[in-house]
Amino acid sequence: MAHEPMTTQADVLLETFLALEIPDGIRAELIEGEIVVSPAPEGNHERNISRLIRQVLRHSAVDMDVSGHKGLSLPKMGPLPRDHVIPDVTFAPVEKDIFRDAPSWMPSDGVAMVAEVTSSRAERDRTQKRRSYARAQIPLYLLLDRELETVTLHSEPGMNDYRTVLSVVYGKALFLPEPFGFELETADLM
Template identity: 60%
Template structure:
């Protein structure tokens, strides 16, 4: 009987295995974004104020009830030649039915059924503006809301196709931004100033 030769792991497999084995300090987030491991520190007060204001408005004004998470990791379709992206949005919104947040045994959920993800810029704003936008579009997440604190504007990206969003609508802080169905209300950004 001959021993079967095992194929050595690919670079993508080694990267993903290393990422999944990370032990990040409490409060820090580790993400795998287009083949790069990114660790970010806990967010500051203004960041969390923006997150809170968005969640409060969605709960109060949205046409559809939403499940909300700020800690659930998403497994997204990778760029060619890379392992699957693993992102943790600042906020993830999904309709109550079907339950897309899944069971407790899965750390990284698929993105099917997610209605909108939100990122509030912090230590790496360029990643939120570009790499994360592409990751969410490859995952076919219908809406990506970017609160860009550096440029003092909010942008809604929609209509994902071919690895990016085809539509976007930007408003300066202080001006309302219309969120389409299933949300169906004007998001007040005056508290972001």
């Protein structure tokens, strides 16, 4: 007699998350076992994203595809379900064409960098999302921290965190390594 696999708490949590009906403009994520619902971002948040994208598209060593608010399904932590996060910006080399026919929650294969601009829950961007991106082996995580007035680049992902962290205050340039290969000007992000 075949046994049905047991439904775990992680399975139930993931099914509940994926079944949520979220109104337009609201974002829902599943991060380290917690369902997080956030309102639409305010103007200065989006202004920072726009300024970042503009610089990346103008100055990157390779042509980049950009997606704002693309769902990523990332490796799980222990017994928890896979993380389902929505970075503010996801960058990938055009040649990889990772967004073509991608499902709503796509894997992170081919992503060169994700970026977050802090909002009302800055600590989540600083810790849980950072760890999630590292577990997924996303090469670069850029955090524009409006509260601390810093821009921080996390690189060299490990098992549960990034090994290298470089932070500058707003107004100082920050070098983005290959495939970007340029100095990000941060004065415009104030």
